[in-house]
Amino acid sequence: MSANTASTPAGKQSGSGFRIPKVPFWAQIVAGLALGVLLGALARSQDIGWLKDTLDQVGSIFVQLLKLAVAPLVFFAILVSITNLRKVNNAARLAGRTLLWFMITSLIAVAIGLVIGLVTNPGAGTGLTPKDGQKPENAGTWIDFLTGIVPTDIITPFTELEVLQIVFMAAVAGIAALKLGDRAKPILDLSESVLELLQKALWWVIRLAPIGTVGLIGFAIADYGWELIGKYATFTADVYIGCALVLFGVYPLLLATAAKVNPVQFFRGAWPAIQLAFVSRSSVGTMPVTQKVTERLGVPKEYTSFAVPFGATTKMDGCAAIYPALAAIFIAQIFDVQLGIQDYLLIAFVSVVGSAATAGLTGATVMLTLTLSTLGLPLEGVGLLMAIDPILDMMRTATNVAGQALVPVIVAAREQILDHDAYNSATSSPIDDIDGGTDAGTDAVTAEEKGTVPVPA
Numbered sequence: 001m002s003a004n005t006a007s008t009p010a011g012k013q014s015g016s017g018f019r020i021p022k023v024p025f026w027a028q029i030v031a032g033l034a035l036g037v038l039l040g041a042l043a044r045s046q047d048i049g050w051l052k053d054t055l056d057q058v059g060s061i062f063v064q065l066l067k068l069a070v071a072p073l074v075f076f077a078i079l080v081s082i083t084n085l086r087k088v089n090n091a092a093r094l095a096g097r098t099l100l101w102f103m104i105t106s107l108i109a110v111a112i113g114l115v116i117g118l119v120t121n122p123g124a125g126t127g128l129t130p131k132d133g134q135k136p137e138n139a140g141t142w143i144d145f146l147t148g149i150v151p152t153d154i155i156t157p158f159t160e161l162e163v164l165q166i167v168f169m170a171a172v173a174g175i176a177a178l179k180l181g182d183r184a185k186p187i188l189d190l191s192e193s194v195l196e197l198l199q200k201a202l203w204w205v206i207r208l209a210p211i212g213t214v215g216l217i218g219f220a221i222a223d224y225g226w227e228l229i230g231k232y233a234t235f236t237a238d239v240y241i242g243c244a245l246v247l248f249g250v251y252p253l254l255l256a257t258a259a260k261v262n263p264v265q266f267f268r269g270a271w272p273a274i275q276l277a278f279v280s281r282s283s284v285g286t287m288p289v290t291q292k293v294t295e296r297l298g299v300p301k302e303y304t305s306f307a308v309p310f311g312a313t314t315k316m317d318g319c320a321a322i323y324p325a326l327a328a329i330f331i332a333q334i335f336d337v338q339l340g341i342q343d344y345l346l347i348a349f350v351s352v353v354g355s356a357a358t359a360g361l362t363g364a365t366v367m368l369t370l371t372l373s374t375l376g377l378p379l380e381g382v383g384l385l386m387a388i389d390p391i392l393d394m395m396r397t398a399t400n401v402a403g404q405a406l407v408p409v410i411v412a413a414r415e416q417i418l419d420h421d422a423y424n425s426a427t428s429s430p431i432d433d434i435d436g437g438t439d440a441g442t443d444a445v446t447a448e449e450k451g452t453v454p455v456p457a
Helices: 025-045 049-087 091-120 142-147 165-205 209-231 233-259 261-278 282-296 301-314 318-334 343-352 365-375 379-386 388-413 420-427 439-450
Strands: none
Touching: 025 049, 025 209, 049 091, 049 165, 049 209, 049 261, 049 282, 049 301, 049 388, 091 233, 091 301, 091 318, 091 343, 091 388, 165 282, 165 301, 209 261, 209 388, 233 261, 233 318, 233 388, 261 282, 261 388, 261 420, 282 301, 282 388, 301 388, 318 343, 318 365, 318 379, 318 388, 343 365, 365 379, 379 388
């Protein structure tokens, strides 16, 4: 072997070698979107049934794989996140500030949704009538919401994916573990190991996102077509514009004024989670990525491990604020119902208090039915929006996840526990770099060495 060949570093090609460049994850997602649109349009225009069915199956399998991890992931993430608060000084204050900022951003988001809806009149000129609506099989009510938090047994919430009930059981178990102290250490060690195992398995599913994108987008185009989208053009534009105003207007403003950090750096660091949320349409499915990028933005691991899982099940600016506000106005116009000031105040109230009903899963039907039932609007209006929901849900979920990363950054900055050096050096590195603990792993080690997170009194 020649000296030149022997001295070639591992992983590098010699001068005469050829190496296929690695495609960035974001580029894979974009390629999946483009291919999905093309295949969906082909299946619809040529009436290719097998292609449409294949796209449906590919997308459904991807979503099902995400949902498969949801129940145990939520349980162990919430349990571990609550017990991790023992490592944080003034944990109650941090939790309170987190909830306060959740409410503030939700109020801003719902206000934007209401203003856009009142200005654009999304239900006018669509050609849709009340007959086009269909009452959903399951509707959310306040009684169901309040009584549905407490499970009747410990098995059903996991088999039927009742996320609120899973959160309740995890919270009770976490608080009980805190009270037990050292006697609960074996259970906590097991819980942390199981959580790491689930997150590792979910990483494998996440890497399938480009393929899942082809199926999800392709089937939406093949099944609904551009004609249907045209009927909802104003409403669709309203949802995307409203989410964009919150995502690229309100959030940067809050980062610059409340947190006093560079907004561009936030989007650079949080981008892997935002783009995955857009594709997967699941806040809970994106939660491990959201937690990693939030840590990479300089938020202490002990606080992040509480704030992000909490946000993934309760913080929904897209699904629970902008969307129900616009949808309520849209449905009221279709059914020729006049809304008054008190109705708009009720929409804001439901958006802030009832957002946990969305539970971080794909779609926001429960939250919408909760809003409509509170306003006394016909639940058949939900059927008007189901066909267009997958296209709307992408932007809604991206906004949700951005907000779930935003609030911990704001709280950490205001409580002076944000690592500004880590924040300013955060990059939009692909998911492969996040997995394995390059950036986030280093932050985790640093956090463990520090022991507890100092929080000013």
